[in-house]
């Protein structure tokens with residue numbers, strides 16, 4: 001789809017492309033996350049649709065130059081709608097041999113490989129397990145357009161006059177790499193230049209050095225004879241509006257703050273640091289002027305129980321963690337469930353069990369979140385589909401919590417949390433309000449009944465300090481209406497059913513399930529959470545191939561949308577791709593007796609579009 | 624806490640809930656409940672401003688029996704729940720009711736952290752040196768050798784001293800009393816209520832079913848006078864039925880019992896200073912254990928420090944002063960934005 005223009009003023013060809021995937025990779029000290037983020041920013045500001053996938057090294061301080069220390073950042077930018085950071089890489093920037101070794105397999109044939117030639121010396125080669133220099137192996141590099149650039153020395157030369165230490169000088173090489181890629185894709189570097197000026201405001205020598213390195217990289221592309229083509233990706237045709245880039249964790253923080261503002265309530269966040277959920281705490285901690293109270297608790301149990309206390313005292317209260325921390329919160333969630341208090345628990349899933357793959361994504365906490373509490377203890381579950389969707393689902397989670405007086409779980413994952421995409425900044429006036437009413441008894445009324453229910457089966461929410469409504473709650477079984485402790489067998493049966501019915505009843509107040517594609521047909525692909533983009537794209541493309549396939553992406557996992565069962569029946573086959581061994585599939589099979597088939601991957605990596613497409617074709621072919 | 628002059632005059636009865644009390648007859652918990660009901664009406668705080676938060680254990684049923692706001696939460700976690708309550712609504716007076724197992728076994732972590740943060744909470748630890756609710760296993764405060772169902776040959780754990788732990792966590796208020804020592808308990812509870820910051824009170828509580836008489840040395844008339852020293856700020860440490868004994872520091876700075884008269888005067892004794900910023904004196908007093916030494920009762924330490932909840936709100940206020948009240952539109956539009 002590329003069109004080649006006549007040579008431009010500098011004598012270089014300019015090719016137009018629809019979508020490009022770039023991956024920056026290097027040692028964790030090489031500043032690759034920064035390079036990727038900056039490239040994302042300039043592309044987003046330029047108007048492309050963007051989608052990103054940061055890939056953090058599994059070890060925080062792996063020895064420099066080793067395979068374990070490779071850090072990567074992939075970005076797809078496009079002139080049309082995209083939903084994933086892409087399957088194959090068009091341009092790979094590898095800052096050292098280890099990065100080359102671990103990433104080259106993803107570079108497409110004919111793709112551009114830019115390497116920092118200086119880093120391919122003896123010690124780095126041996127740390128990466130190369131017996132000889134792969135850059136000399138012409139045969140294996142033949143499928144790619146290889147640009148060997150001595151980035152370290154070029155950067156050093158570029159900043160020579162500034163009198164930096166050699167280390168400081170070499171540190172700027174990521175800016176050199178960025179400059180070169182900016183030239184290659186005709187990016188306007190202004191947003192990055194502004195960023196450098198503010199970031200290093202207190203260290204003018206670093207402003208100079210990074211800008212010089214950036215420009216040196218750009219000029220290298222312009223002048224070197226080795227590179228003859230550069231590329232253009234036009235702005236995307238997004239719906240009109242104001243945009244910014246958000247990561248999932250940022251969007252969650254924005255969503256929670258927004259919900260609290262809309263409800264006119266204080267937001268309370270109790271949390272304990274854990275990857276990849278910590279950024280939610282970091283983001284909210286900055287927003288104290290929004291009447292946000294953040295509490296870094298001593299552990300996840302204290303985090304959830306502080307949130308229970310804050311909710312009892314009338315705050316909109318949330319906590320977030322990842323698998324191991326959610327496991328610790330189970331007892332606290334049960335307490336909130338029996339006390340029928342509103343709060344939200346965010347699980348940013350990562351690879352498990354136990355500490356598992358802490359920096360990698362997975363969807364394997366669904367069972368835990370659906371069932372992982374003692375007793376019969378259903379909790380509403382919602383799952384955003386993408387980074388930007390986190391904004392809406394954060395509000396949805398709090399709205400359900402407050403309207404139904406229940407703890408709610410929100411399942412995100414590492415891929416959504418750290419990935420970024422454009423987010424259309426909403427008009428504040430267009431946001432759905434969140435209504436909170438606190439019981440406030442008048443003098444001389446009947447005694448206050450803390451477990452009297454409204455039409456949604458929700459009990460009243462009273463703020464301590466309200467005269468005349470003094471009451472006690474706790475983890476022991478309640479007598480309905482009075483809330484007094486009651487152990488009678490009939491009451492426990494009744495209350496267990498009542499709590500379950502209350503949660504099931506939420507189905508009447510959430511949107512029905514929609515599908516992309518035909519309303520009936522050969523195959524329905526059901527997905528949830530962060531696999532949305534890959535599945536959506538795969539289904540779209542197989543529909544274009546003429547296959548009878550549709551996609552239902554579920555954002556409300558408990559209760560399911562009311563029409564889901566009927567919808568499933570309209571297709572001959574059901575496929576459920578998940579980044580686990582089949583958790584939603586088991587639940588769908590159990591709930592609807594549907595013979596769903598799984599596509600399951602647990603490698604700490606998201607699906608490739610091609611993997612999903614292949615499975616769709618297979619299932620439709622084997623009639 | 625502002626005191627409303629038109630407040631109705633409350634009595635202990637006003638704090639009694641309509642729930643049947645389910646403790647064993649003669650359990651020490653009854654007395655503590657009764658003293659609490661006596662103290663609260665004297666504080667000039669409206670009834671609806673009290674919140675009692677407890678963990679799990681016999682003692683933790685306490686909130687059900689008070690006609691205030693309250694929560695019977697989960698085992699060991701009451702300090703964290705209460706922190707959430709206080710942070711969400713700093714206007715409330717929040718009490719934490721806990722047992723020795725609840726606060727020092729499963730909840731040891733939270734116990735330590737709530738005290739070191741100095742959240743403005745009143746933590747009352749009912750110490751019966753046993754697990755009552757689960758029917759009589761030894762607890763982290765049981766003396767070594769304690770024989771229970773889970774330690775038929777005697778426990779081999781070394782016990783924790785709650786006051787040492789609390790002082791180690793730099794509790795700004797730390798005190799001890801005994802369930803049946805009605806007047807003393809009332810005065811200690813009252814001082815805890817009035818302390819700004821985390822107030823920790825250990826109460827020796829008789830579990831007459833599983834650990835009967837564990838604190839007889841400190842509760843029984845005729846015995847306690849010889850076994851207990853009542854601490855008073857600025858006063859020398861004197862005890863005994865005839866008030867003829869005192870505590871002095873020996874040449875190794877260790878406390879020793881001396882008889883007054885016979886060459887020892889009050890001036891030679893150790894003087895109590897609950898305001899001391901360094902914690903050595905409080906530690907030293909906490910280390911005095913029966914039967915080797917008389918045990919101190921009263922306020923070990925009471926110092927003024929900024930509270931955690933105040934500090935949290937100061938940050939909220941100064942952030943608001945600095946950046947103005949949060950504006951969503953401005954927030955969303957910070958950083959790189961673009962228009963399509």
Ligand SMILES: Cc1ncc(C[n+]2csc(CCOP(=O)(O)OP(=O)(O)O)c2C)c(N)n1
Pocket residue numbers: 679680681682683698721722723724725726749751753754755756757762830
């Ligand atoms: C997570 C959890 N583990 C264990 C228990 C069982 N349990 C309830 S109370 C208790 C010990 C209570 O001892 P203590 O705090 O000394 O209180 P007491 O009953 O003596 O007042 C235990 C182990 C529980 N309720 N929850």
Ligand code: SF4
Pocket residue numbers: 645646647649650651652681682751755756829830831832833
């Ligand atoms: S078991 Fe012991 S602590 Fe529990 S109520 Fe009975 S006497 Fe009191």
